[in-house]
Amino acid sequence: MSDRTWLAQVPVRRLLERDLEARFPLPPGDRPLVEVGTTVSAGDPLLEHLRDRRIEQVEVRPGLEGAAAAPAPGSRWSLPAGRRQDPAREGELLSPMPGGRDRWRLVTGGHRVALASPVAGEVTEVRPGAEIRVRPAGPAVRGGFAAGSAARGRLELATDPFGELRPGGIDVGRAGSILVVGARIDAEALTRARAMGVCGIVVASLPGKELRDFQASERRQRAALHPAPPFGVLVLDGALRRPIPGPLTRLLEDHAGQPVSLLVDPPALVFEDADPEPALPEPAWVRIRSGPNAGAEGRVLGLAGPRRFAANVVLEAAWVSIDGEPPVDVPLGDLERFA
């Protein structure tokens, strides 16, 4: 097999992706402020989120003031003029009551909170009662999973790729930033970062316990009358500790100080630079993603064929040289190369 053919057996991790779509929930009652095809900039209003949602029954007859010409599910409705002004009696028509088209269920609520788009791009879909989708203008680094809310901030590298950020290492000087914190972080540091005004965290791994603790804290924050600004955590790899991949670290270093968007659905970090040229490593440069050498990087020298590993498991393997040492057999499934 030629070099190109055997290298094709090694799984690829794309440094940058350009075809993802950010998804923002738009449950019944929330009001979209954009239309399909709209170009939004980061910070532009995207939707109004209705808090303390409830349902009321209202009479909606065409001709009555406040009613749409032909009431339809998803259309707006407000209390006709000349009656007691009740700001709560404004909302979205959900469905007619059974048996008649004049009485409708209205989704209304206490007050509305505007949600600004964390990312610049084009609105590709608006589904009332379901979601809004935005295709980012810039390329993105896709992560393994994310928690919290989509956010935007200035990219800062807080530690080296192998490091761990402790709560004491975060102060208000980091406010407004999205911090790259190396190999791992704990829930206490995450909540402190949120309290200090940090917008987001990018980390290689986050153990399940820390994730659950953070999610519980985040739920309490969102339920508060005056919730904290959006804060998200993007986990690049998984739950077990390992450093951020070298090529990815270089890409993040290149964009330090620039504004970036952290998305939760899908988990990704979006750059505003429309066409960055990532410095790709040589084609045979690989990272060992899992297994005994997890996190190490080196050069793949060739396919080793089926090899017997621990627990008597036979797997397709490749020879990998780490730091110029003699090659070791590594299962192909544990490797990733960059493109």
Add this chain to the structure above:
Amino acid sequence: MSSDPRVFATVDLGTATVAATLVGRAGGRWRLVAAGASPAGIEPDALLERLRSRLAGADPALARELRLEADGSAADLARLTCATAPAPEMTVVAASGRVLRPLVAAAEAAGWRVRGVALDGADILGVATALAHPRASAVLAGASDPPGADERSLLPELATLVAATAERRPGLVTVLAGGLAEPGGRAEGLFHPDRPGATVLAPAAAAGGGEPLRELLDGIRGRDDDGRRALARATGTLAEVLERRVEVLEIGRSGGLRAAAGWSPGQPSRARWAAPVAAALLPPGFTDRHLDTIIGWLTLPLDRLRVRDRLRELAVAPWGDAAGDGALLRVAAARAALERLLAATPAFDRLPAPELVVAAGGPWAVAPAPAVALALADVFRRPGVRALGQDHARLLAPLGTIDDDDERRRVMADLRDDLLVPLGSVVLPSGLRPGRPAGRMTIGPAAGATPAAMPAAAEGGAAGPPSAARGPAPVSELELVPGSLELVDLPPGSRAVLELHFRDTVDLGVRARHVAVEVTGGLGGLLVDLRDVPLRLPERLERRRDLLSAWQAALWPGVEA
């Protein structure tokens, strides 16, 4: 495929791995000549080239005969390709929980990821939010036929809510089942006839045991080349070719499949099947209960947090960390998934017991064949005597994509010796009384088998590790000790006759005291499984782990108890 008489390729594009084979004509029949798998994302062409290269190196003459000696010559081969994808989502809504349950069961069996909502007593806003969920691509609304007293008053509300959802999302496929499905009726009249999404009228969930509704929902799910549908079709053909009742149990990253097919002379076999998403290796909406089940099968002394982290890694990169502890974790997760698969398909337990059970799917690939046999015996606790096999090359599903029944049967008949790895046979009686020997078993060569191919059995203690002995004795005896797991070394290709003499009547598929049955060998030999049915394991995790480890150690060389 028929147009090229030399060789063809099969490709099974899974959500975690891609498996490929080269099937060539040798000696006037189709034979499996190479098989392999790669992480998902690797181009099938690259995998096929690896197989071709390996074939050319191992058997140049065969490669030359199949014209596969040149680099890149596998690229243009005819291919049978199937694919599995993450399950699409469906919201199922009914007036009451009573009506909802069979609807949910039918949708889950058809391979949908289901969000079920009962209108009775529910918050309307919650129901509307679930109906319009952005990930849902279809809504199934159903009622009994005729509607029951508990649902009649809620049906107008139900129909109005679903129609309003369809108006918000015109592209949503809407299925009206049972009492809501009157053609031209009031419910159907609420939907705009010219909207982009279809409005489908379906039978009630109770009609035909739910099978007509399941088939309809499976059709809506789409994908002509769906791997699980193809695997079910191949199961039917396999039953015809082997002339046996066959059950295939597949576990994958995106779901599982249970397909059962009987056989009768001159009749085409058609498999009954279900593909619940809940049987995925790590199901969507993974909970602490799922975690507990996996820990319950795990033979590693890992704490709960560590197991959860390892499973999250497995979810992110299902092809990684497949050796060592990773293999043991996968097999524990596969056992738990198999339990969920069986629990989600109780109707299959009322079908005649299978004579052959086949394990399929990627998670089994990391374990040695005897350990897979043990996993099947641990979880599939239906009393009887049956052979066990494994779809080792993931060849069945691609063969199931052959549309023509006769052609599929011809190809599978040619490949009958290559399709499955024989794992062995299992003898699984139930109704044994604990505390005293249950009887004796005699093992002798089958008619036509040579004594040398008949190693002897040895006895094992109750609830202790399985024991095995090897020797050339033509006939051997084994005392049947309730609670024990006995191994008899019966190699692939060999056959033996078992004579079982129980002190009391037991359930062995049929209720009897004396049974004589022919069994076939395999890589796992013969498992005489005298443990409880269903399997009862110690509540204390350490004791449970020790027991599982002891059973596993004898069948998984390289893993210590």
